[in-house]
Amino acid sequence: MTRSFLSRLTGSFAMPAAENPTVAMVEAAYHHHDLDIRYINCEVAPENLGDAVKGVRAMGWIGFNCSIPHKVAVIDHLDGLGESAAVMRAVNCAVRRGDKFIGENTDGKGFLLSLRNAIDPAGKTIVMLGAGGAARAIGVELAFAGAKRIIVANRSELRGRELVDLLNGKTKTSAELVHWREPYEVSTETDVVINATSIGLYPNVDARLDLNTETLRPGLVVADVIPNPPKTRLAREALARGCAAGDHLALILNLALLCVWLTRGVLWLLMAVGHGLSCFMLRQMEYDADR
Ligand code: NDP
Numbered sequence: 001m002t003r004s005f006l007s008r009l010t011g012s013f014a015m016p017a018a019e020n021p022t023v024a025m026v027e028a029a030y031h032h033h034d035l036d037i038r039y040i041n042c043e044v045a046p047e048n049l050g051d052a053v054k055g056v057r058a059m060g061w062i063g064f065n066c067s068i069p070h071k072v073a074v075i076d077h078l079d080g081l082g083e084s085a086a087v088m089r090a091v092n093c094a095v096r097r098g099d100k101f102i103g104e105n106t107d108g109k110g111f112l113l114s115l116r117n118a119i120d121p122a123g124k125t126i127v128m129l130g131a132g133g134a135a136r137a138i139g140v141e142l143a144f145a146g147a148k149r150i151i152v153a154n155r156s157e158l159r160g161r162e163l164v165d166l167l168n169g170k171t172k173t174s175a176e177l178v179h180w181r182e183p184y185e186v187s188t189e190t191d192v193v194i195n196a197t198s199i200g201l202y203p204n205v206d207a208r209l210d211l212n213t214e215t216l217r218p219g220l221v222v223a224d225v226i227p228n229p230p231k232t233r234l235a236r237e238a239l240a241r242g243c244a245a246g247d248h249l250a251l252i253l254n255l256a257l258l259c260v261w262l263t264r265g266v267l268w269l270l271m272a273v274g275h276g277l278s279c280f281m282l283r284q285m286e287y288d289a290d291r
Contacts, residue, residue: 004036007036007037007038008036008037008038008060008061008062009037009038009040009059009060009061009062010026010037010038010039010040010061010062010063010064011023011038011039011040011041011042011061011064011065012039012040012041012042012064012065012066012067013042013044013049013052013064013065013066013067013070013074014042014043014044014066014067014068014069014070015043015044015045015046015068015069015070016043016068017041017042017043017044017067018043019201019202019203019228020041020067020227020228021227021228022039022041022065023039023040023041026039027039037062044070046069046070046073049070049073049074049077050076050077053074053077053078053094053101054077056094056101057101061096062095062096063093063094063095063096064093064094065092065093065094066091066092066093066094067092068132068133068198071090071091071092071107071132071133071134072089072090072091072133074091074094074103075089075090075091075103078091078094078101078102078103079100079101079102080100080102080103081102081103081104082102082103082104082105084104084105084108084109084137084140084141085103085104085105087140087166087170088105088108088136088137088140088166089136089166090105090107090133090136090137091103091104091105092104092105092106092107092133092137093105093106105137107133107134107137107138108137108138108139108140108141108142109141111134111137111138111141111223111225112138112141112142112145114223115192115221115223118221118223118244119191119192119221119244120145121142121145121146121147121192122145122146122147123146123147123148124147124148124149124191124192125147125148125149125151125189125190125191125192126142126147126149126150126151126190126191126192126193126194127150127151127153127184127186127190127192127193127194128142128150128151128152128153128163128194128196129153129154129180129184129193129194129195129196129197129209129211130153130154130195130196130197130198130225131152131154131156131159131160131162131163131196132159132196132197132198134196134225135152135154135163135194135196135197135225136163136166138194138196138225139152139163139166139167139175140166140167140170140171142173143167143171143172143173143175144171146173147173148173148174149173149174149175149176150167150173150174150175150176151175151176151177151178151190152164152167152175152176152177152178153177153178153179153180153184154177154178154179154180155180155181157177157179160177160178160179160180161177163175164176164177180210182210183210183211183212184209184210184211184212184215185212185215186211186212186215186216186217186220187215188217190220191220191221192220192221192222192223193216193220193221193222193223193238194222194223194224194225195209195222195223195224195225195226195232195234196225197209197225198226199226200224200226200232200233200234201226201227201228202228202229205229205232205233206233207233208233209234211234213237213238213241216237216238216241216243217241217242217243218241218242218243219242219243219244220238220243220244221243221244221245222234222235222238222243222244222245223245224245
C-alpha cells in the first residue's frame with residue numbers, strides 16, 4: 001500500500017451551519033499544504049451535542065470548532081479548558097491532546113486583532129450589545145487589553161448580569177449592565193460600539209438592532225461580530241453616519257488563523273487561509289448575484 005486512505009478529521013458543530021464559511025477556508029489551507037485532513041461542517045441540535053462529541057471521540061477526530069448555540073454547553077462534554085477559555089467559560093475550538101479534548105477560545109483574540117486596525121481599546125469606554133459566547137470572549141480580551149469601562153446591554157438580564165459579574169470579578173475593567181428593552185442610545189463618552197448579538201447573521205441579513213442610529217456620531221468605532229454578510233446592515237448604517245466600521249474579512253482571517261494554529265500548531269498556514277478567503281468572497285459574490 002503506497003498511501004493511506006484514512007484521512008484525519010476535524011470539523012465544526014453549529015446550528016444553523018449552512019452560513020458558516022470556515023470549511024472553505026480550512027480545507028483550502030489543508031489542501032494547499034498537502035495535509036490529509038478533512039473539515040466537516042455539521043449541523044448539530046443542542047439536544048444532540050453530547051452524542052456529537054462522543055462521536056468525535058469514537059472516530060478519533062483531532063479537533064473541532066463549535067459555534068452557536070454550543071459554545072458554553074460544550075464545556076460539560078470536554079475534559080478540560082485552556083487558560084482564557086477557563087476565564088470566559090466559553091469554547092470555540094476543542095483540541096485533542098493525548099486522549100483528552102481540551103477547550104480553547106480564539107473568538108476574542110481574533111476580534112481584537114481586527115479591532116486594533118481601527119482603535120486601541122486600552123483606556124476606552126466600550127458598549128457591548130449582547131452577552132452570549134462571543135460577547136463573553138470579546139469582553140474578557142478587551143479587559144485584558146486594558147479597556148477602562150465596558151457597558152453590557154443585553155435582552156436577557158440574567159445572562160447580561162453573568163457577563164458583568166465575570167468582568168468585574170476576574171478582570172480590572174469596570175463593567176455595568178443595561179437591561180436592553182428599548183432602542184439603545186449611545187452616550188457621548190462611548191469610544192466603541194460592538195454588536196455581539198446574532199442579529200443580522202445570514203439569512204436574516206435585514207434584521208435590525210434595537211439601536212437609535214441617530215446616536216452614532218462621526219468618529220465612533222462600530223464593530224460587528226457577524227461574519228456573514230461581510231458588510232452588515234449595522235456597518236452600512238454606521239458608515240453612512242461617519243463612524244469607522246470594522247473590516248469583517250480581516251476578522252474572519254484572524255479567527256481562522258488562530259483556530260488552525262491551535263489545532264495544527266503551524267502558523268505558516270496563514271498564507272493558505274488567504275486563498276480560502278478568496279473562495280469565501282467568491283461564494284459571497286454568488287450570493288449577492290442571486291439576490
Ligand atoms: P449566543 O447564542 O451565545 O448569544 C447570542 C446573543 O445575541 C445573546 O446576547 C442574545 O441575547 C442576543 N440576541 C439574539 N437574538 C436577539 C434579539 N432578537 N434581540 C436581542 N438580542 C438578541 O451566540 P454567540 O455569542 O456565540 O454568537 C453571536 C454572533 O457572534 C453570531 O453571529 C456569531 O456568528 C458571531 N461570532 C463572532 C465571533 C467573533 O467575532 N470573534 C466569534 C463567534 C461568533 P439573549 O441573551 O437575551 O438571548
